Amino acid sequence: MLSYALRRLLGAIPTLFILLTLAFVMMRAAPGGPFDADRELPPQVRANLEAKYHLDEPLYQQYGRYIWDIAHFDFGPSFQYRDTSVNDLIASGFPVSLKLGAASLAFALIFGIPLGMLAALRQNRPADYGAMAIAMLGISIPNFVLAPLMILVLAVYNDWLPAGGLGGWQNYVMPVLALGTAMMAYVARLARGSTIEVMRSNYIRTARAKGLSATRVVWVHALPAALTPIVSFLGPAAAGIITGSVVIETIFGIPGLGQFFVQGALNRDYTLVMGVVLFYGILIVAFNLAVDLLYGWLDPRVSY
């Protein structure tokens, strides 16, 4: 298994390289640059800034320099936030996004899996319809509707939770609900589908025939197999959720990573965009690997 993991990690290097190259080319192909503003810079000042950030060099040279810096874990200075570096921006944003993302993920799993399994075990009965109605609602209500509504009721009309900002755990309640609800609904639907399928399979029939209790059949035998599709969904979803959400961050005033993707692109902050894209790429690779390793543990048929 170790050699499998190593092989996968080595294989990820070209992938990330292509990702980086594509991001570099696309950012540079976009019209306008980091120093374009409604108050235009005097030509000499612009030239000096471009020299300072090496934008006056030929593109291939800039690319080479960038790859060299990346190899030394240096994402470079931010073009937009002049007083700081991309490393510092990611280091300050990621812990917040991680906390928020992990909590939303936990919320989605803790409520989504039992809800889905309940629906599966009571298939085509009121409990099923109820659970799936909740799931449908969760999927269809966009978080940019849910979030302001929660703020209005829980923070403005009532003094139960803070309306935004970063403080204690209370500040995380609404963002977690806003971010986790849709995912919870999705997980519930996946859990329902896979549980229904698993419950019809031969080994479950065998387990039942052996006279095992219903609880044991469901929790010990059916659950691990039913989790497999959820796990494969979780890999990329987790990478996505812990790199932040621009909508949630903007509405609740949370300093996560998500805003950097959008602000970076709008400001033509080349280094910041490349930094967060690469960071996201690395997370995707890592989570996909973790998922594949988890398969082996959940499903005895999988071997490396």
Place this chain on the structure above:
Amino acid sequence: MLFVALLITACSSDESEKFPVKSTPEIREDGSTVLRRGNGAEPESLDPHQARSVPAANVLRDLYSGLVQISPSGAIKPADAESWEVDDDERVYTFKLRDDLRWSNGEPLTAQDYVYSLRRSVDPATGSPYAQLHAAIVNAKAIIAGEKPPQALGVRAVDEHRLEITLTAPTPYFLGTLAHSISYPVYRPAVEEYGAAFSQPGNAVTNGAYRMESWRVNSMIALERNPEYWDDANTSIGRVEFYPITNQNSALSRYQAGELDWATTVPISRLETIKKHIPAQLHAEPTLGVYYYGLNVKRPPFKDAPELRQALSMAIDRRTIVDKITRGDEIPAHGWIPPVVEGYAGAQFDWAKLSTAQREAKAQELYKKAGYSQDKPLKVEIRYNSGEGNKKIASVIAAMWRSVLGAEVSLRNEEWKVFLDSVRQGTDTEAYRLAWIGDYNDPNTFFELMNSKFGLNGTGYASAEYDRLQEKQAHMPDEPERMKVMKKAEAVLLADSPIIPIYFYVSKYLIKDYVKGFEGNPLDSYYSKDLSIEP
């Protein structure tokens, strides 16, 4: 279920009946007060010479103190300089600095610090977007252009407490530029030791009423009172927090929930509700800003076509745009200089007072004179940067041009940076929208933009007559004679119509009742030190 419950609660509380606003100031255990300000976007830099945005300027005004400052009502008053003398030619300013000036680390602040900082502000290596604000100082233009070293700047420390600044010609608005962040002093040892990171907490040494406490991008900038500040005895608020909140509705929610004492933006859709429930907390202040359409005079159809440009300008009913689209009490613009600019009653379009029918008839007449008719309509494109407001205004203007003149108008929106690039290049733009915000309270900050040599003029307008008048008034003593020249310059500009002013901006703030000392000023220059919190 959560959603349904929320929906029921939200809908059952009738908006017109209920608009709760929590009104409890934050007071710390030691009795000192905290001012929580919404601040729009995240400042791009807190280096006074690099900063370019309003949110950055708001924070810098608390962190630093310049030679002069803007009083709550907008007047220029002494700050680091307790007095100054001007020679008879109005070219040499000698500032007498206060004896007790100190940096936040206790080190004395001297005239040498100002010399270093002013040189740094125009040094092309600094990359300052506002370097041109110092263009009046001897050799500044040559330094910005990289032709002379920064040491050549006409700035000299006569002694520890006296600073001499020499101008190339009398400049009536010069003192106003000294209140701008480009003129703040920076602490040389920190700049040299930390480079770009000198503004970060721990590194930052400042000389204003507050010092840097913490800075988390996209979350909050916190400042603490600076006991070394020369006027600390008159400072009341102990701590200032700036929150970058780009979403206007979020800012309003946080204001209502008691998490902000001052919200810098108001969602237009809620303006009526706010006016009804908390009129005393709403402050609408006309500012030095104009929303305008530029016409690219380097290309057809606007090249050599002043009649056409006038006709298009005339065909726009500004009142309708302000009343129906922007709806924020903006002022319709029938001239180029905002009416709040001090000491100048602007010129107006000669047709500004005509009735709608007369105005439209005149526009049609000019349109015909320019060679267009129903059979040969003008085909023109309006370009604007993406944004709901810009889109609505462009649609309405297109409709007015169509119905009044019969022009064929197409709309094109572009993302901000793409748009700026297009306007700068000017190779395929026709009519485009932009805005201009004044840097100091003098008409020149608007006049200068349209000078062909200023470099920020995307219309390509180049009138020798206008340039001459603009340059003349910029270096005349501030007397009635200057007023005449300015009016002439504005009249030339309005007749040539390379720009179509649409409306003048009005800033809107929500400020809690317990925050005292706020007065509106057209520069939007507010210092937290001038405020107090009295529950």
